[in-house]
Amino acid sequence: MKTDALLIFTRNPELGKVKTRLAKTIGDEKALIVYNDLLLHTRNETSALECDKFVFYDTMITDNDIWSEAIYQKKLQAGGDLGKRMQHAFETLFEMGYQNCIIIGSDLFDLKAAIIENAFKKIGDHDVVIGPAEDGGYYLLGLKASNTLIFQNKEWGTSTVFEATVRDLESYKICLLDRLNDIDTFDDLKRSSYDWAKLNRDRSVK
Structure with a gap:
């Protein structure tokens, strides 16, 4: 077991349950294609990282999917809000x-392995x-101890x-990463x- 762990939500x-805001413009089938591409991007950027890696599924753990059990440990998200x-x-x-634990989602084509590696370095001090994130949320959160406050009373x-979380962390030493665009x-x-x-080129999309 390593000392660093990456959590991927x-x-x-x-179909019809992912990227619902995006689907309002491009439809459920294309939104699902985009989300599957986001998952692949996230896997490709994280698979070689020097840390233990965990995928947290929202509804059920899936075997024989893109997340190889040789690289990723699989868990189910708990109930309740995010x-x-x-x-x-x-x-x-x-x-x-x-x-040291870092959590990311699977919503960013701009997220690269180097960003996560830098986050693990920064959490050292x-x-x-x-x-x-550009939309006012955050795409990565790194902690080295449990902190219940930052997960409560958020919309x-x-x-x-993001702003509400930073207010809760006023007494902590924080490292802010670059702002990125999530999808x-x-x-x-x-x-x-x-x-x-x-x-529009994909013949499998109707």
């Missing part, structure tokens, strides 16, 4: 003995590492999450590095 890729689910995931890994999924809407997709025009 994912949604099970089901804050409760993240808090439970952090507590689970700290109880397992990990010293900081209490918290946080990567703000998850809104533009207030929730079609405008987000167009601003990203994704070849979104491929959706």
Whole structure:
């Protein structure tokens, strides 16, 4: 067991249940294609990282998917809102003995392995590492101890999450990473590095 652990929160890729805001513009089938591409990107950027890696599924653990059991350990997210689910995931890994834990989602084509590696380096002399997202949330959170406060009383999924979290961390030494664009809407997709025009070229998309 290593001292560093990466937590990857994912949604099970089901038609009509992922990227619903994006689907309002491009439809459920294309939104599912985008989300599967996001999952692949996240796997490709994390698979070689020098840390233990955990995938937390939202509804059910899936065998024989893109997340190889040789590289990723698989767990199920707890119930409750996003804050409760993240808090439970952090507590689970700290109880397992990990010293530095970083959580990411699977919503960013702009997220690279080097960003995560840098976050693990920064947490060495900081209490918290946080990567703000352009929509007012955050795409990465690194802790080296459980912190229940930052997971409570947040309006998850809104533009207030990052600022509210930073307010809760006023007494902590924080490292802020670069602001990145996560994919929730079609405008987000167009601003990203994704070849979104491929959706119109893909014959499997009707």
